[in-house]
Amino acid sequence: MDKAQQQMVIDRFEIIDVFNRYATGVDKRDKEIYRSCFTDELLVNVTGENVEYATEAWIEHAFTMLGNFEKTQHIISNHSIDINGDTADAAAYVQAHHFNKDSKWSVWGNYSNKLTRTPEGWKINSLTLTVEWNETS
Numbered sequence: 846m847d848k849a850q851q852q853m854v855i856d857r858f859e860i861i862d863v864f865n866r867y868a869t870g871v872d873k874r875d876k877e878i879y880r881s882c883f884t885d886e887l888l889v890n891v892t893g894e895n896v897e898y899a900t901e902a903w904i905e906h907a908f909t910m911l912g913n914f915e916k917t918q919h920i921i922s923n924h925s926i927d928i929n930g931d932t933a934d935a936a937a938y939v940q941a942h943h944f945n946k947d948s949k950w951s952v953w954g955n956y957s958n959k960l961t962r963t964p965e966g967w968k969i970n971s972l973t974l975t976v977e978w979n980e981t982s
Contacts, residue, residue, distance in 0.1 A: 868919035888971040914943040931962040952979045
């Protein structure tokens with residue numbers, strides 16, 4: 846394996862780690878971990894519409910929405926990553942379960958994110974969630 850191939854493997858692991866930190870930050874309600882996933886400016890599409898955010902504003906918005914639930918569990922898998930220099934397109938499946946004492950809202954879908962390599966590592970600059978199915982119980 847040459848150095849370019851080694852770097853590709855390292856980059857893939859680092860990008861998957863961004864997805865893992867994303868889920869951990871959300872589920873543990875840890876803004877510092879969640880913030881480590883993003884560039885300072887962020888394009889977000891979780892409703893079918895692109896919205897530009899300063900990342901701090903997105904974090905406040907996301908954590909306000911999470912405040913409606915006692916617990917959550919985000920499971921992110923089946924990563925597909927295309928790296929082109931210092932940018933990457935990364936997709937993954939997601940199952941997100943949102944719990945309250947007497948109810949559960951589950952979402953199945955996928956993330957299609959764009960990332961940039963920064964001095965601090967890979968960061969999401971565009972976050973897209975496509976919901977394929979959801980159910981409430």
